[in-house]
Amino acid sequence: MAEFTIYIICFESLNEGSRLAGAMGRIVGAYMSSHAPQLIIQPKVSEEYTLQLGKMHKTLMSVGEMIRSRGTDLLLVFGSDHMETFFLDNYPQLLIFTGETSTAKFGDKEVTIHNDVEFSNYLLYKLLDDGFDVCFSQEMRLDHPFSSPLYWVLKTAGDVKVVPFHVNSNVSPRVSPKRCYQLGQAVRRAVESYHGDVRVAVYGTGGLSHYPGTPFYGKVDTEADRFIINRITEGKGSDLANLTSEWLDDTGNFELRTWIAALGAVGDVPGKVLIYERAYHIGYCVAAVEGA
Amino acid sequence: MARAIHLDAGLRERYRKDPEAVMKEFELTEDEKKLVRSKDPAKMFNAGVSPYAIFFLIWEAEGWVFLPPERQTLYRA
Numbered sequence: 439m440a441e442f443t444i445y446i447i448c449f450e451s452l453n454e455g456s457r458l459a460g461a462m463g464r465i466v467g468a469y470m471s472s473h474a475p476q477l478i479i480q481p482k483v484s485e486e487y488t489l490q491l492g493k494m495h496k497t498l499m500s501v502g503e504m505i506r507s508r509g510t511d512l513l514l515v516f517g518s519d520h521m522e523t524f525f526l527d528n529y530p531q532l533l534i535f536t537g538e539t540s541t542a543k544f545g546d547k548e549v550t551i552h553n554d555v556e557f558s559n560y561l562l563y564k565l566l567d568d569g570f571d572v573c574f575s576q577e578m579r580l581d582h583p584f585s586s587p588l589y590w591v592l593k594t595a596g597d598v599k600v601v602p603f604h605v606n607s608n609v610s611p612r613v614s615p616k617r618c619y620q621l622g623q624a625v626r627r628a629v630e631s632y633h634g635d636v637r638v639a640v641y642g643t644g645g646l647s648h649y650p651g652t653p654f655y656g657k658v659d660t661e662a663d664r665f666i667i668n669r670i671t672e673g674k675g676s677d678l679a680n681l682t683s684e685w686l687d688d689t690g691n692f693e694l695r696t697w698i699a700a701l702g703a704v705g706d707v708p709g710k711v712l713i714y715e716r717a718y719h720i721g722y723c724v725a726a727v728e729g730a
Numbered sequence: 731m732a733r734a735i736h737l738d739a740g741l742r743e744r745y746r747k748d749p750e751a752v753m754k755e756f757e758l759t760e761d762e763k764k765l766v767r768s769k770d771p772a773k774m775f776n777a778g779v780s781p782y783a784i785f786f787l788i789w790e791a792e793g794w795v796f797l798p799p800e801r802q803t804l805y806r807a
Contacts, residue, residue: 481796520782521733608782649805651781651789653772656803718799 463632466508466639467728468704469501469591470670470697473517473643474720475582478544478589483718490715490722495590497713497724502594504726510639512554512599513591514561514625514703515584516696517643518607522581530573531613532621533604534562537576540602542585549585549592554599557636561601564628570621578602587643598639607644607695615686618695619679622702629703642700644693648720654690656719662689663714663721666697670725673708675701697725704729731756732783735791745791772804 472494480491505513524530536558541550558574565572584602592598605621606612613621622640629638646666647659662685669677678698686692709727716722731752735742745752753763765774771788775781789795794802 476795479795483796483798483802487799520785521780522736522782525733649781651771651784652775652804654805655771656799656805657807718803 461633461635463629463634463636463638465626465629465703465729466510466637467504467726468640468642468700468709469505469724469726470642470645470700471498471501471587471591471724472645472720472722473583473586473693474648474722475544475586476719477586478547478549478582487717490717493713493715494722494724498587498590499594500712501724501726502591502596504728505591505598505639506594506596508639508728509637510595510598511637512557512601513595513639513641514601514603515588515641515643516603516605516622516699517580517583518693518696519581519583519604520608523579523604524609529606529609530575530604531606532570533573533575533578534558534565535576535578535580535602535604536562536574537578540578540580542580542582544582544585544589547589549580549589551580551584551588551592551600551602554601557599557632558601560632561625561628564631565621565624568624568627570624578604583643587641591641603699605696605699607693612683612692613695614683615681615695615698616679618698619676619702622699622704625699626703626705640700640703642696642698644696645691646694646714646721646723647690649690650719657690658716658719658721659689659691660716660721662691663723666691666694667711667714667723667725670701670709670727671711673706673727675704675709675727676706701727731758732780732786736786742791 539552562574646663649655704727707727707729709725712724714723735745765777771784774784
């Protein structure tokens with residue numbers, strides 16, 4: 439009888455034991471970038487634009503190197519959707535991909551991601567326990583919000599698994615900025631209570647200022663972008679959680695929601711802006727916040 | 731219709747060759763057809779068409795994404 443009791447105690451404390459032994463997940467950094475389809479389509483519209491795209495590609499590949507040098511196991515990518523993957527027949531606010539792989543094709547270019555199925559399910563269950571009603575899908579046809587930046591980042595990021603996390607930033611009504619930040623914080627809690635030594639980098643895609651498909655196309659609110667950049671470099675990403683949906687719409691920064699989630703996960707640590715290019719249609723930007 | 735055109739390269743080609751046939755297939759109303767025929771993104775937007783549908787139809791299908799910047803931007807400060 440005594441042996442049986444001891445066995446049960448040992449089994450239940452395995453998780454706790456491995457945590458006490460130091461095994462836990464860690465957020466190693468947060469990266470943020472634009473996800474415009476032009477980054478992968480690369481239309482030759484002007485010499486200046488070709489140069490700007492070149493700089494963006496180089497910067498995205500350097501982000502891949504940063505991700506690799508942090509010993510990252512898993513890239514959790516917060517991305518959005520422009521009614522490519524999801525439609526009016528069933529539109530999720532928050533959704534984790536729990537399938538094995540997903541491939542996106544753009545002309546002659548292909549982007550395949552390999553998911554960490556076990557971790558994505560762990561995260562899903564943990565978030566529900568923590569009060570976030572996240573959906574899931576085992577089949578997810580990813581489009582440019584994930585594929586466009588990942589095409590470049592994955593060239594240099596090494597052997598990382600990618601967990602796509604949809605955060606509705608584009609189809610009203612959308613997740614509030616504050617809730618996005620809270621989601622990031624909940625993700626961090628989930629990562630840190632994981633029963634293994636997993637090194638997770640979070641990545642937010644979209645932005646900065648742009649107004650596609652509207653009569654404001656071509657406008658770039660550089661002042662708003664400067665404010666956002668300032669909050670990131672000062673380590674005050676949490677301020678962005680207080681932005682209103684109206685401000686985000688007015689400044690063409692509705693997609694900042696995914697960056698806000700990434701900043702919620704890494705916390706208020708000073709970051710770096712690796713590039714900002716005012717292109718004809720968008721404020722291209724790439725930023726990195728590498729936590730303590 | 732716009733989303734289908736984005737997702738299906740074959741349909742996109744068919745739309746470019748014969749927009750009327752594809753619009754008929756998707757049962758667009760006469761008002762909707764007028765908007766699509768106009769190829770005027772601002773007009774479409776003001777009539778309530780989703781900016782993403784506009785992107786799929788004008789920037790993707792009509793190829794505006796490949797035009798020189800001054801010809802595809804709409805905003806004039």
